[in-house]
Amino acid sequence: MEITIKTDVLATNEQLAQQNKKIFREAGVTAINIMGSPGAGKTTLLERTLERLQGLLKAGVIEGDIYTAKDAERIEAHGVPVVQINTGGACHLDAQMVQKVLPDFKLEQLDLMIIENVGNLVCPVEFNLGEEHKVTVLSIIEGDDKPLKYPLIFKESTAVVLNKVDLLDFCDVNMDNLKRDILSINPDIKIFEISSRLQTGLDAWIKWLLSISKPVS
Amino acid sequence: MEITIKTDVLATNEQLAQQNKKIFREAGVTAINIMGSPGAGKTTLLERTLERLQGLLKAGVIEGDIYTAKDAERIEAHGVPVVQINTGGACHLDAQMVQKVLPDFKLEQLDLMIIENVGNLVCPVEFNLGEEHKVTVLSIIEGDDKPLKYPLIFKESTAVVLNKVDLLDFCDVNMDNLKRDILSINPDIKIFEISSRLQTGLDAWIKWLLSISKPVS
Numbered sequence: 400m401e402i403t404i405k406t407d408v409l410a411t412n413e414q415l416a417q418q419n420k421k422i423f424r425e426a427g428v429t430a431i432n433i434m435g436s437p438g439a440g441k442t443t444l445l446e447r448t449l450e451r452l453q454g455l456l457k458a459g460v461i462e463g464d465i466y467t468a469k470d471a472e473r474i475e476a477h478g479v480p481v482v483q484i485n486t487g488g489a490c491h492l493d494a495q496m497v498q499k500v501l502p503d504f505k506l507e508q509l510d511l512m513i514i515e516n517v518g519n520l521v522c523p524v525e526f527n528l529g530e531e532h533k534v535t536v537l538s539i540i541e542g543d544d545k546p547l548k549y550p551l552i553f554k555e556s557t558a559v560v561l562n563k564v565d566l567l568d569f570c571d572v573n574m575d576n577l578k579r580d581i582l583s584i585n586p587d588i589k590i591f592e593i594s595s596r597l598q599t600g601l602d603a604w605i606k607w608l609l610s611i612s613k614p615v616s
Numbered sequence: 617m618e619i620t621i622k623t624d625v626l627a628t629n630e631q632l633a634q635q636n637k638k639i640f641r642e643a644g645v646t647a648i649n650i651m652g653s654p655g656a657g658k659t660t661l662l663e664r665t666l667e668r669l670q671g672l673l674k675a676g677v678i679e680g681d682i683y684t685a686k687d688a689e690r691i692e693a694h695g696v697p698v699v700q701i702n703t704g705g706a707c708h709l710d711a712q713m714v715q716k717v718l719p720d721f722k723l724e725q726l727d728l729m730i731i732e733n734v735g736n737l738v739c740p741v742e743f744n745l746g747e748e749h750k751v752t753v754l755s756i757i758e759g760d761d762k763p764l765k766y767p768l769i770f771k772e773s774t775a776v777v778l779n780k781v782d783l784l785d786f787c788d789v790n791m792d793n794l795k796r797d798i799l800s801i802n803p804d805i806k807i808f809e810i811s812s813r814l815q816t817g818l819d820a821w822i823k824w825l826l827s828i829s830k831p832v833s
Contacts, residue, residue, distance in 0.1 A: 438758020490738035541655025
């Protein structure tokens with residue numbers, strides 16, 4: 400009974416996600432869905448990313464949070480069009496929430512739409528939003544046991560950012576094991592090792608974003 | 617429609633949680649439900665806690681994870697009765713899952729049951745398990761904006777452990793703001809500042825655990 404209900408919810412979401420995907424593609428916008436635990440560093444990564452993308456491509460941002468507009472305010476300071484979605488308790492964004500805010504953007508003027516999901520390593524991955532790529536941000540300080548404990552999000556992601564690598568000396572994380580486990584779940588995933596705080600490792604990440612941000616045919 | 621279904625699920629869960637509470641109380645066991653993001657440091661805190669509780673009181677542990685028995689194996693090494701629950705995808709423990717494993721313990725021989733929930737700062741708080749107290753573990757490296765962004769878990773918790781305080785110099789976290797925001801959500805919450813890695817701040821936490829672990833009348 401519960402499974403049937405969940406299937407219905409996911410089927411409806413998938414329909415709306417496909418509509419969103421069509422809207423993004425027709426406007427020539429590549430959408431990415433950035434997921435990760437609370438405090439993985441998604442918004443800070445986004446800030447450093449937007450600074451570096453300036454003059455290279457035009458990005459818009461959808462900020463998902465349960466409450467507050469703190470993240471949208473941080474993004475707005477970078478002069479990028481941003482809309483905050485507050486889920487009001489829900490633990491993930493869904494395609495309907497995203498569809499509702501699309502008219503707030505001039506999509507035909509954008510190349511890239513970055514959707515920052517609610518901080519949660521579990522639920523967001525089950526709800527497609529119409530994105531071309533899912534990206535997981537994992538703060539290495541969360542521990543190298545996380546991929547095997549939360550495999551689905553790594554399986555579904557095109558890329559993973561291993562963030563806060565400047566803290567490697569202050570935790571008991573084995574980077575080789577971490578990367579091995581991620582690749583065992585998803586051999587095709589792209590792995591970026593970044594410190595958003597010290598601004599290291601961003602070049603490869605930016606290069607990848609540019610490579611995926613050509614209008615999709 | 618969706619709200620009605622959710623209400624049903626929560627009502628059923630609450631019934632089972634009340635049954636669990638009765639079972640714990642009749643056995644003279646204080647149950648606590650430990651919640652927090654992936655990588656907040658719940659299991660490491662638990663390991664340090666169990667070491668210090670040895671000879672003071674008898675604890676049992678229920679480990680909740682989506683997949684793997686990694687955490688239970690870590691706990692087992694401390695010679696404490698432990699049962700792993702794998703939710704197989706679900707983002708939180710519920711009262712039914714807990715009820716099913718209770719016969720695996722000799723409850724009348726225990727004083728404290730520590731239930732470590734799935735790593736998730738959002739969903740677990742909605743599902744009572746029959747515990748006397750909820751405890752949130754927040755790694756300070758997650759950022760001082762987290763309480764206002766995820767207020768419910770702080771509102772419902774009796775205590776919060778601010779963990780990994782040894783990393784304060786390596787992040788942009790303002791401890792005063794962090795504590796102020798937590799207290800603005802829940803003025804009665806007990807705050808413990810701990811580094812499980814360096815084993816600082818544990819004394820007050822252990823003292824509190826001892827104070828709540830007397831048989832409940």
